[in-house]
Amino acid sequence: MQxxxxxxxPRLSRGWxxxxxxxxxxxxxxxxxxxxxxxxxxxxLADVVRQEHLDQAASSPRPAxxxxxxxxxxxxxxxxxxxxxxxxxxxxxxxxxxLDEEAHRRLVQPKRxxxxxxxxxxxxRSRPEVLEKYxxxxxxxxxxxxxxxxxxxxxxxxxxxxxxxxxxxxDHHANPIFIVTASVDRLDLLERLQTECDYRLSGMVIxxxxxxxxxxxxxxxxxxxxxxxxGRFTMATRNAATGKSQPIxxxxxxxxxxxxxxxxxxxxxxxxxxxxxxxxxxxxxTSDEAxxxxxxxxxxxxxxxxxxxxxxxxxxxTVMHMHPQQRNVHxxxxxxxxxxxxxxxxxxxxxxxxxxxxxxxxxxxxxxxLPVPIGAVLSLTSHVxxxxxxxxxxxxxxxxxxxxxxxxxxxxxxxxxxxxxxxDVETGERNKSNTFHFxxxxxxxxKRVVPQSYSDSMAWIEGRRRFELGEELRxxxxxx
Numbered sequence: 001m002q003x004x005x006x007x008x009x010p011r012l013s014r015g016w017x018x019x020x021x022x023x024x025x026x027x028x029x030x031x032x033x034x035x036x037x038x039x040x041x042x043x044x045l046a047d048v049v050r051q052e053h054l055d056q057a058a059s060s061p062r063p064a065x066x067x068x069x070x071x072x073x074x075x076x077x078x079x080x081x082x083x084x085x086x087x088x089x090x091x092x093x094x095x096x097x098x099l100d101e102e103a104h105r106r107l108v109q110p111k112r113x114x115x116x117x118x119x120x121x122x123x124x125r126s127r128p129e130v131l132e133k134y135x136x137x138x139x140x141x142x143x144x145x146x147x148x149x150x151x152x153x154x155x156x157x158x159x160x161x162x163x164x165x166x167x168x169x170x171d172h173h174a175n176p177i178f179i180v181t182a183s184v185d186r187l188d189l190l191e192r193l194q195t196e197c198d199y200r201l202s203g204m205v206i207x208x209x210x211x212x213x214x215x216x217x218x219x220x221x222x223x224x225x226x227x228x229x230x231g232r233f234t235m236a237t238r239n240a241a242t243g244k245s246q247p248i249x250x251x252x253x254x255x256x257x258x259x260x261x262x263x264x265x266x267x268x269x270x271x272x273x274x275x276x277x278x279x280x281x282x283x284x285x286t287s288d289e290a291x292x293x294x295x296x297x298x299x300x301x302x303x304x305x306x307x308x309x310x311x312x313x314x315x316x317x318t319v320m321h322m323h324p325q326q327r328n329v330h331x332x333x334x335x336x337x338x339x340x341x342x343x344x345x346x347x348x349x350x351x352x353x354x355x356x357x358x359x360x361x362x363x364x365x366x367x368x369x370l371p372v373p374i375g376a377v378l379s380l381t382s383h384v385x386x387x388x389x390x391x392x393x394x395x396x397x398x399x400x401x402x403x404x405x406x407x408x409x410x411x412x413x414x415x416x417x418x419x420x421x422x423x424d425v426e427t428g429e430r431n432k433s434n435t436f437h438f439x440x441x442x443x444x445x446x447k448r449v450v451p452q453s454y455s456d457s458m459a460w461i462e463g464r465r466r467f468e469l470g471e472e473l474r475x476x477x478x479x480x
Contacts, residue, residue, distance in 0.1 A: 039188070039473075042206075042264060043227050046216055048257035049204060053114035064121035066130065067149040067201065078324075078331055103176050107162065110252040111205075113261065116161035119202040120153060121222075122146075124195050131195055141193040143360050144340035146219070146229075151181060151336030153201055154215045154233035155328075161205045161213060162237060162248050167329055177246050178330040179237050182212060184339070184366035185272070187231040188473065191221075198222035207265020211237045211245040214265045231363075232268070240330075280458045289461050296450055307447035309353070311456045314384035314449060316349040319423075322376045333372035338420060339363075342380055342436040346416040349382035353414065353449075354442035361413065361474065364437040364466045370422070372433050377423040379430065386415040386463025387448045388471070412445030413471060415463030437462075439470050 124131040124141070136142040158179045159166055167175050193199065203217035212234060219229040239246040253262045277283075285293070320341065328334040343360070350358045372378055420434035451457040 039230055042216055042261070043218060043230065045257045045261045045264075046202075046204065046206075046218060047225075049114050049261065050117060050119075050202060052255075053117035053204075056114060064119070064123075064200075067120045067122070067152060104247075107176065107249060108247055109249055111161055111249045112252050112254070113204055113206065113258045115164075116157050116205040117202065118153060118157045118160055118204070119200055120149070122149075122199040122201060122219075123222075124193075125198045135195065138357060139195070141195065143189075143193075144343045146193070147187070147339040147343055147363075148334075148336035149201060150187070150217050150219075150229075150231055151184075151233070151334070151339055153203055153217055154181065154231075154235060155179060155335075157203050157205060157215050157217075158213055158235040158237075161208075175329075176240055177237050177248075178240055179235050180330070180371070181335040181368055182234040182236040183368060184363060185232040185234065185268070186365070187229065187363035188470075189229050189360055189362065191226060191228040193219070193228055199228070205251065206261040207269065208248065208251050209269065210247050213237070213248070214268065216261075280462060285458070285461050289464075292464075293451070293457050293460070306445075308450045309384075309447050310452050311383055311385060311449050311459065312452065314349060314353050314382075316345060316352065316382045318345045318348075318380040318382075320378045320380070322372060322374055322378055324374055327374050331374060333374065333376070333378075335368065338372065338378075338434055339366065339436075341378075342366075342418040342420060342434065343438065345380045345382050346418050346436065346438040347440065349384060349418075350414050350416050350438075350440040350442055353384045353387075353447075354412075354445065356443055358414070358443070359441040361439040361441055362470050364415075364439055364470060365435075366437070367435045368433070369435070370431060370433045372420070372422055377425055378433075379421045379423050380418055381421070382416055382418045383459070384414050384449050385417050385459040386467055387442070387445060388413045388464075388467050412442050412448075413467055414440050414442045414449075415466050416440060417459065417463070437466055439466065 122130065122134070124134065134142050134145050156166055162177060162179065163175070198221075200220050200222055201217065202220070203215055205213045206216045207214040215233040215235055217231045217233065218227050220227050237246045237248050238244065251258075251262060253259050284290075318341065322333050326333050326337045343363070347358060347360070416438045418434075418436040418438070419432065420436070421430040422433050423430050449460070451460045
């Protein structure tokens, strides 16, 4: 892995951010209280469905399972299969056939919500050898590893809903479908994970469209049951023969808890469509947002003793070669690996900006645009797009910022965007594969990010929108 700070690179043109953020979907302001109540309700309802699953499985209990990657066939076998497929294509042989009627019927047989429930264990306290794999240099939990596990858990849950269980390496040719992560809508850290606690990772499918699923995942402290992290993944199902969307089993919804979870999943899907229509690449900023941008450039309006840093100067690059060990079940790069790599790049970018270690708050959004092939060169580029301080927010809003109240020495939050691109080593062409949005607590700040171009300004507004929603969510959680 090679990490390059912005100052070591030639200065890029101002069109750089326009290219990278041209399709970024910014969430319009939401009602934080409603969002918080939704998350709290999701957690409570999920506990009801979890208990239903445990009641159903009481006759044949299974031991707690550690997180493991979904099985794949060996890379050597994959290379042979690719060579054989290429030879068949040259010979004019037909490729794989679509599903027959019986296979299609099995795939669309309705399933109960608790049928997809999967629970894993992270026994940090009771098994020190497990903790050793997750420990960070600071002595805390390495969150990037946890994100890998959560993406893997979402895939495990999805395959359990569609196929009835985890696929094995031997099932590779027989599996009629494959499942990919389409997006991660939020990951919120509600409580810091402790090295002296045992945790359970669990989740289930709570909503099914025609070929996509929403998967709710949680991380809970084993003894108390307190929820420390929540996440919502959108998973998409593809036909293995055609690569097109594949209809899957609808949910057989029964009982009030399941009905409410399903309704919340449907509402979430509808809201995502509305938010996409209100993104900054479609709708101009509001008049208040335009006024905030204007205030940045007015003499005397910037905070006293606050150093300004151009957005371009916060750039950090990480370049990696994608090896077979990073593959998933359909022989592309594992989405959880991309999440970990992007998180660690974002963390380093935020830490270099703040000149101190920073704390993760949330993954605000993650979009998967294109799969990353094994053997590719992957470029991860991070920018700090927005920074907040108590004094800055009070000046912008005309009042003290909610949840802060520490004056100029108050904690600052940074919005960080990471763009993942596949680089053609021969031509230098870049194709966008993923966009990540993170929020970090960077401690007392003595400098702030300012935009220099119109595209910088749009990224700044997007970061501010995400900050406002996330900070209010966290404030409401702290009040409970």
